[in-house]
Amino acid sequence: MKNILKIFISDVKRIRKNVIAMIVVIGVLVVPCLYAWFNIAASWDPYNNTGNLKVAVASVDEGYTGSLIPLEINVGEQVISALRENTQMDWVFTSKEKAMEGVKSGQYYAAIVVPEKFSTQMMSLFSDQIQKPEIIYYSNAKENAIAPKVTDKGATAIQKQVNQVFIQTISDTAMTVFQSVSNMAEANGADRLVDNLIHNLEDASDDMDMTASTLETFSGITSSAQSLLNTSSDFLKELKTESADGKQILENSKKTFTDMKTTISSATESVGKALKAGKKVYSEIKLLLDQTVEDGINGSEDTVDTLVKAAKTVDKNIKSFTTLRDNLIKLSEKHPETDSSLGPMIEKINRSIEKQEELRDDLTDTAASMKKSTTGLISDKKALDALVKENQKRLQQISKEYENDVKGTLQKLADSVKDTSADLTGLTKQINASAKGVYTLTDTAGSDLSEIQTCLDDSGKLLRKSANKIKKITDKLTKAKDNGDYADLEHMIYDDKSGVSAFLSAPVELNTKKIYPIDNYGSSMAPFYSTLSIWIGGIVLVAMLKVTVSEESIKKMGLKKVRIHEIYLGRWIIFLILGLLQSTLIALGDLYYLGIQCAHTFLFLFGCWFSSIVYVTISYTLTVSFGDIGKAGSVVLLVMQVAGTGGTFPIECAPKFFRAVYPLLPFTHSMAALRESVGGCYGNDYWIDLAKLGIFLVIALFMGLVLRKPIIRMNEAFTEQLEETKII
The missing domain is CATH 3.40.1710 (abc type-2 transporter like fold)
Known part of the structure; x- marks a missing residue:
């Protein structure tokens, strides 16, 4: 803290001792004020000077x-x-x-x-x-x-x-x-003319009364129609619910038909595969029997095992055919229209299963007898061959009937189910559209009828009122005629x-009542131009004054082991004081030189002071951290804020980009706080705006005190590269 104060005091002494430095400081303080004052004065009341x-x-x-x-x-x-x-x-x-x-x-x-x-x-x-x-x-x-x-x-x-x-x-x-x-x-003919006038006025009054009655009748009819339409709307709401239920049923039906098509297609494919597999099995069994007899005659020990294996193969085939038969029975029960094609086929599969069971049993018996003797093997082999051939023949016949009759029927059924599913999809869409259209129609018609009824009621009242006025005029005319006084x-x-x-x-006059009235355009623009001038003041400070303390100055002050943050804060104080002087001159000039309207003078001053602290810190930190690039960054921020903070036109009139960055710019919150002080405060909006502005101060100090070390190294390398050009 001691080093920080020494740096600040040294800066003040050097400025006091140098006349040129004093002149520069005075210029730095005055220039931003002129910017604000000239602009506010120039736009003081342009709309009253349109003459x-x-x-x-x-x-x-x-x-x-x-x-x-x-x-x-x-x-x-x-x-x-x-x-x-x-x-x-x-x-x-x-x-x-x-x-x-x-x-x-x-x-x-x-x-x-x-x-x-x-x-x-x-x-x-x-x-x-x-x-x-x-x-x-x-x-x-x-x-x-x-x-x-x-x-x-x-x-x-x-x-x-x-x-x-x-x-x-x-x-x-x-x-x-x-x-x-x-x-x-x-x-000439006063009585006759007045009589005609009274008669015409009475007719007009009667016509108006009659028209008003007609309009009231129509209003009653419209009210009844409105009630009827409301009832219809309730009914349609119920219908819409039922329609939704119906839609769900249709969707479920559609899914059922889709599943049905899949089942039929799967069944068709399964039957074909099962029949092909059966043919292949019996071809393998025939070869196996031939090999078995040859091995049995030659006294092979594997003969019995081979016959047992053949019996198991036949048993496996029996199970496949049993599953196939059961699936066809289920398909026939679900779709009775296929019974004429599937019924005979199921019967033949049953007989095939019986013959296969007979073959399986014979294979098992033959294997058992061979364990005892090979006698009669050849005769058993002939009997087995006959059974195999018979089963092959039955499978061939079943396969042929399936290809010629059953497969086509199942395919047609699958196509029919597909068409039915498509029809259900279309029907579901039509029901949705119809229900939605009718429901929308009732809502629109109900709104229109309500407007019509209001119009009829208003017209009827207006006609009644006009008829009454005409009657009053007629009464006055009658009285004037009876008295003979046409004056x-x-x-x-x-x-x-x-x-x-x-x-x-001009029957209607506009009565304007202003909330937070402001006397002139210049007072309305004072928050914008004052905020702008305070930021310009910060830019002028970093442009005219050095933001760093040289090593020579540190030695002259006799400082040892000076830390970076101490140098930052020591020089920051002089910038801060000059910024506060700038904002004080700007605010006092607005208030007492230009005479702007201000509901809360101290709040206006405090808002300018706090804005100066934030703006000077931002410009100072950017310049300390990035050098000349930081100064350019301050100017870029200035330009962006002039366009994107709604200073002259409502921000809602700006392009989308500026509306997006609007709350992220310091100007936004400074101007909002100053407007509160000029026009009048609403709740705690003034302090809320300053609190939001304080966030930018915290960010600037964090960058200058914490992030400065890594930024310094990067900036030094960047500066060396620029100096090598001998131009920049």
Whole structure:
């Protein structure tokens, strides 16, 4: 700790003694502040200065003259008159040709042209061929990136204003017509005109009541249909469950048919193999008998063993045929349609088994008798040969019948089972699709019916309300007629003509209530530019000041056995203090020189201080560890954070890569904390953001204190290679 303090004190003394060093330090402290202050001041309130944007306006509207009612209207002229009083932008009123040429040359940021038939198309609302009028908007996107967005908002405002002017003009004209009717009523036939008006209004009110009743009836029907559809939906849900069960049954059936096909195919193959094996066995037995008799006549001692072996072979063949017969019986029981082919074959296999059993017994008896004497061997051999030939003949006949009759039947059955399995697969898919489609239909129809019922109810209420208003007007007219005072009628229609027209042109107003209100754009941008300036301050420090202590300086300080971490921390302290001074100047300038809005002044200062500690440590550690490459790394991090931390636009508007790295960048958490202090805190978000920022401080210190030794060796080798180039 003593060595760390000595290094720090030595740094302070050397700076105090050198005037040039003091000037450099002052410059290092001031430069980052200027970056923040200039940018915040330049963007202080741009959207309230749009009155300096030149936008050309031209109208070639020919106007409209009514044929039925003496109405003359020129919406283009009214737009021009309204814009002359509008200070939202610097409107320049000129001709169409000059407006378009000015946009092309860059004299105007945009131009708005009202075409010739604009008023006529506006009034087509009252004809059977409605034409939607258009205002032509020209924009010069080359001149400035933001200006087209601002002028586009101005064009939208004009569109809204035109709509209001049109509705207000039509309403005002209608009121004027009513006034004319009132004046004419006083002069000629007042009672008759008022009677007609009352009669027409009563008819209109009755029609509205009737229509409302009809809509209410339809609403009731829709409600009933909704209930019916809900019941149907429940039924379909049950049907869907049953369909799922049915699907499982079909799947099981499909598996059964697949297993059945496998069984039939296996049985077909087994029968063929068994018959071929039987033929081979009896050929071997015949040769064995011939050899046995020859050996018996010659007095061979192996004759008895040979006969016993032959008897065992026949017995093994009997077991194979017995298994084959049992399998064919099972197959016949499962598939009665094969009984006509398999039945005779099973009978013949049974007789073959009986003859083979007889042959086995004779072989056994012959072997027993040979133990006593060889007399009669030849006659026994003839009897055995006869049995062997008979069994061979039976096997040949069974094999022939199998190939000609049974095998084809079994193959057809297997193919039929395969087709049935395929049909079941298709049926399962159709059931799935049908159940899903019907269920989706009920859900969609239920939602649509609910919306229709709501619409019908709202329409019915609106008609009832309108009918009641008309009835009130009718009552007033009746009262005015009975009293003979038509001044009331004129008062109803004319006195508040402008108010009625204004209401009809803009019946709805937007009431905006801001949460965490901020007075101006500069205050909103202060967290971003302040954070950016603090990081730039760290880069300026590592660029202007040395991050290592030379051996000569260590000797002058009289230090012995100085460790690497002591050098790191000793020089780090001076960087830390200068960084805190930078952030203090930046924050105080924002607050008291520029006068940004700030709900929590101390929290703003503390956020800048803590951000400076983290940023300076990151830049210092990178430079200590990697030299000039570390400085470049600090610049790369700066560029990445400017683009990827949502400083100017919401991060949701950025590309996917920047949205992914957004939470991994220090700027993100510094700006979030400073925004809390500027606009107002929500819960513990301020301290949570600073805690997240502290993670980067821990990582930087770990790299500088623990990982520095292996990094130093690698960096020294890298530096030597660069110095050899004599360029870098």
